[in-house]
Amino acid sequence: MSKSNNVHEMLNIMSKNGWRITDQRKSLAQIFSDHPGYLSPKDVYDHMSEKYPSVSFDTVYRNLRMMNDMGVLEQFYFMDGGLKFRANCLDHHHHHLICINCEKTLTFDYCPMDNGVELPGNYKIVNHRFEIYGLCEDCQQ
Amino acid sequence: MSKSNNVHEMLNIMSKNGWRITDQRKSLAQIFSDHPGYLSPKDVYDHMSEKYPSVSFDTVYRNLRMMNDMGVLEQFYFMDGGLKFRANCLDHHHHHLICINCEKTLTFDYCPMDNGVELPGNYKIVNHRFEIYGLCEDCQQ
DNA sequence: TTCCCTGCAAAGGGTTTGCAGACTG
DNA sequence: CAGTCTGCAAACCCTTTGCAGGGAA
Numbered sequence: 001m002s003k004s005n006n007v008h009e010m011l012n013i014m015s016k017n018g019w020r021i022t023d024q025r026k027s028l029a030q031i032f033s034d035h036p037g038y039l040s041p042k043d044v045y046d047h048m049s050e051k052y053p054s055v056s057f058d059t060v061y062r063n064l065r066m067m068n069d070m071g072v073l074e075q076f077y078f079m080d081g082g083l084k085f086r087a088n089c090l091d092h093h094h095h096h097l098i099c100i101n102c103e104k105t106l107t108f109d110y111c112p113m114d115n116g117v118e119l120p121g122n123y124k125i126v127n128h129r130f131e132i133y134g135l136c137e138d139c140q141q
Numbered sequence: 142m143s144k145s146n147n148v149h150e151m152l153n154i155m156s157k158n159g160w161r162i163t164d165q166r167k168s169l170a171q172i173f174s175d176h177p178g179y180l181s182p183k184d185v186y187d188h189m190s191e192k193y194p195s196v197s198f199d200t201v202y203r204n205l206r207m208m209n210d211m212g213v214l215e216q217f218y219f220m221d222g223g224l225k226f227r228a229n230c231l232d233h234h235h236h237h238l239i240c241i242n243c244e245k246t247l248t249f250d251y252c253p254m255d256n257g258v259e260l261p262g263n264y265k266i267v268n269h270r271f272e273i274y275g276l277c278e279d280c281q282q
Numbered sequence: 283t284t285c286c287c288t289g290c291a292a293a294g295g296g297t298t299t300g301c302a303g304a305c306t307g
Numbered sequence: 308c309a310g311t312c313t314g315c316a317a318a319c320c321c322t323t324t325g326c327a328g329g330g331a332a
Contacts, residue, residue, distance in 0.1 A: 019286090019287095020285095020286060020287070020330085020331050020332070021331080021332095022286095022287065022288080022330075022331070023330095024287085024288075025287095041321080041322080042321090054288095054289070055288090055289085056288075056289045056290070057321090057322080058288085058289075058290085058322085058323075058324085059287080059288055059289070061321090061322060061323075062287085062288090062323090063287095065323095077218055077219075077220065077221070077222040078218075079218065079268070079270065080218070081218040081222050081224060083222060083321085083322090097260055097261065097262065097264055099264065100267055100268070106260075106261045106262050106264075107261075108258070108259070108260055108261055110253075110257075110258045110259060110260075112251075112253035112256070112258075112271060113273075115253070115256055115257075116251075116256075117249070117251045117253075117273070118249070118251060119238055119247075119249055119251075119273065120238065120247045120248075120249055121238065121247050121277060121278065122277075122278040122281075123238055123240065123247070123273075123275035123276060123277055123278070124275050124276040124281055125273060125274075125275040126241055126274050126275045126276065127220070127241070127273075127274040127275070128271075128272065128273045128274060129220065129270065129271065129272045129273075129274070130253060130269075130270065130271045130272075131269065131270045131271075132254075132258070132260065132264075132266060132268075132269045132270075133266075133267050133268040133269060133270070134264035134265050134266040134267045134268070135264060135265040135267065136262060136263075136264055137262065137263040137264070140263075140265050160311090160312095161305085161306050161307070161310095161311060161312070162306080162307095163305075163306070163311095163312065163313080164305095165312085165313075166312095182296080182297080183296090195313095195314070196313085196314080197313075197314045197315070198296090198297080199297085199298070199299080199313085199314075199315085199316095200312080200313055200314070202296090202297060202298075203298090203312085203313090204312095206298095223296095224296085224297090
């Protein structure tokens with residue numbers, strides 16, 4: 001459960017899927033391991049720039065998309081439509097409690113689908129989305 | 142509860158907020174009254190074009206934003222980040238059941254926030270989002 | 283060495299803004 | 308008639324794509 005373990009796990013998954021482990025990809029894994037909350041492509045680019053001043057946006061985008069496709073990251077459109085990514089929790093279903101100021105997130109296990117939602121119509125349920133937005137303790141001051 | 146009533150109501154709100162009632166705005170109200178589901182700006186533009194072949198995208202966007210700001214419409218970013226609008230239900234809190242194929246929506250009154258969610262941390266809850274995606278009866282075939 | 287990956291550049295889609303003329307109230 | 312609204316055009320932001328050189332396996 002240590003941070004370096006997370007990085008290692010992410011790289012492992014990439015490697016097992018046939019992707020090459022480049023320095024940039026190591027850095028990406030490190031960034032998401034260091035920042036447990038959601039990051040926008042711009043955030044990621046900024047962090048990457050510290051180590052690789054000449055990194056390009058397209059590389060960031062390409063890798064983010066790839067990491068999302070293989071399940072290393074979890075992508076997410078916020079209420080304002082902005083795209084963000086975070087390290088994916090691989091082992092269980094959960095939802096998010098998100099600070100609208102600093103965007104720090106907590107996960108929680110309660111799922112409304114398990115608790116007696118009654119739905120109109122004869123829809124075949126495929127997916128659902130449940131997020132709670134608020135101010136974290138630090139941001140309430 | 143008739144359709145023309147809805148149009149009238151929407152125009153009324155706009156008028157009371159000091160906005161002028163132009164032909165294009167009448168058409169917009171009519172379009173949303175005729176289409177109870179979610180419409181993208183492009184959808185709206187296409188419908189507008191039928192009556193006003195020279196309508197421009199910026200007029201559509203400006204009015205959609207304005208109608209959203211004053212509560213006539215309800216705006217919404219879908220799971221894929223796409224922006225959509227629909228006529229706002231002004232009288233009660235509800236959530237949506239959305240067909241992932243035709244995007245027809247049903248509303249339902251169950252709200253997870255009323256049903257014993259237990260949250261970690263000391264967040265001050267501001268907002269929440271709960272949507273269920275599925276296939277409607279027509280689209281299951 | 284092979285093929286993937288990167289960075290550059292440019293294109294693309296969706297949305298917003300500045301402006302002059304047209305229309306509402 | 309005054310002030311807003313529209314349409315045009317261009318700008319803007321975010322994201323994707325094509326390509327040639329550089330790096331991983």
